[in-house]
Amino acid sequence: MSQNTNYSSVTPTQATKLEGDDKRNYIRNLFDDIATRYDFLRTLVFLGHTSLWYRQALRDLQLQPGEKILDVGCGTGESTRCLNRFYPGIQIEGMDLSPGMLSVARSMDADSNYFEGDVCSIPRPDCTYDVVVTAFTFRNFPNREVSLAQMLRVLRPGGRLLILDHFYPEKPVLWRNIYTIWMSKIVPQIVRPFIADTTPYRYLAQSIINQLKMPDFIQLIESSGAKVTNTNTYTGGAAGRLIAVR
Numbered sequence: 001m002s003q004n005t006n007y008s009s010v011t012p013t014q015a016t017k018l019e020g021d022d023k024r025n026y027i028r029n030l031f032d033d034i035a036t037r038y039d040f041l042r043t044l045v046f047l048g049h050t051s052l053w054y055r056q057a058l059r060d061l062q063l064q065p066g067e068k069i070l071d072v073g074c075g076t077g078e079s080t081r082c083l084n085r086f087y088p089g090i091q092i093e094g095m096d097l098s099p100g101m102l103s104v105a106r107s108m109d110a111d112s113n114y115f116e117g118d119v120c121s122i123p124r125p126d127c128t129y130d131v132v133v134t135a136f137t138f139r140n141f142p143n144r145e146v147s148l149a150q151m152l153r154v155l156r157p158g159g160r161l162l163i164l165d166h167f168y169p170e171k172p173v174l175w176r177n178i179y180t181i182w183m184s185k186i187v188p189q190i191v192r193p194f195i196a197d198t199t200p201y202r203y204l205a206q207s208i209i210n211q212l213k214m215p216d217f218i219q220l221i222e223s224s225g226a227k228v229t230n231t232n233t234y235t236g237g238a239a240g241r242l243i244a245v246r
């Protein structure tokens with residue numbers, strides 16, 4: 001797949017299995033395409049729950065003024081702005097692969113430091129940050145192991161990595177079935193009036209269905225050399241957080 005290939009040339013199910021440059025190009029094109037409608041559509045798709053998930057996942061981090069934070073895959077900057085609001089005085093940078101998403105972030109928040117970069121080769125020296133946060137991104141990364149190794153590399157020893165993401169609820173089965181129908185059948189209809197191509201939201205549903213289960217996520221992080229200290233799930237398992245210490 002070339003950098004300019006239309007992402008619709010791959011089915012959402014195939015897209016979740018892409019790796020390396022193919023995944024990177026697919027994801028960059030997808031987010032560039034929806035950047036200006038991303039925040040509005042996300043509120044619609046998750047019925048405003050993302051604000052709640054940010055509060056639950058980020059409020060107890062107890063970041064101190066002067067601490068250096070990297071928000072990996074900051075997108076339009078909602079996660080970055082939340083952290084800035086919760087913890088005045090932190091030094092936060094937001095990095096993203098998609099120029100379109102970064103352009104929206106910069107238009108909303110001229111004071112924050114946003115830069116373009118790929119999680120698989122973060123353009124920062126070793127041990128730069130006290131905390132690395134990545135919210136609703138991990139399913140989209142080109143390579144899980146390399147992403148984790150890079151996020152841990154830029155953390156100082158003892159620094160914390162926080163991953164917040166969508167998960168596929170397991171139990172009760174009724175809730176899992178309702179969530180599946182909502183994401184796979186209803187969401188594409190709801191977003192249709194606002195975007196010409198609903199592929200990004202069909203990909204979103206498929207990427208959630210294929211998300212790692214929490215125990216596998218823990219194992220993956222620990223095999224990268226970090227110690228998982230906290231895990232939490234929200235809204236019946238539709239979102240989850242892991243904190244690991246380098």
Ligand SMILES: C[S@@+](CC[C@H](N)C(=O)[O-])C[C@H]1O[C@@H](n2cnc3c(N)ncnc32)[C@H](O)[C@@H]1O
Binds near residue numbers: 024079101142
């Ligand atoms: C669902 S958005 C989440 C944005 C933001 N963290 C938030 O909570 O609103 C996922 C973001 O991850 C970014 N992303 C995906 N793959 C990436 C990569 N390899 N390196 C850096 N950012 C990436 C996308 O461009 C997109 O902006």
